[in-house]
Amino acid sequence: QVQLAESGGGLVQAGGSLRLSCASSGRTFSTYTMGWFRQAPGKEREFVAAIKWSGGTPYYTDSVKGRFTISRDNAKNTVYLQMNSLKPEDTAVYYCAARLGMLAANLVTVYSNYDYWGQGTQVAVSS
Secondary structure (H helix, E strand, C coil), X not given: CCCXXXXXXXXXXXXXXXXXXXXXXXXXXXXXXEEEEEECXXXXXXXXXXXXXXXXXXXXXHHHCCCEXXXXXXXXXXXXXXXXXXXXXXXXXXXXEEEXXXXXXXXXXXXXXXXXXXXXXXXXXXX
């Protein structure tokens, strides 16, 4: 069983930055594909970013490209989401997700393909 714990959310003004962290309890963290999703009030959960277990080219939804960066530290069992130039429309609960093994590029964006989820951390961006 893998447990994920997000941290780093908060309230920030538009244009500001936050760094989210997701710590995993799994001893095989390095074999997991890790993703970040978000859910705004009244909206469906949407894909934000993902990174393979081996690192390599990450994946991003178009609305965050150039502003957000996903990275992972397998030695610390932690994945990060650096969020810069935040906008009010980035306001949501952000969730960390893990999937054992690889996912094809067209599957990393689908939340049902992930096995484990954190409890979420709130990000609020004021205008």
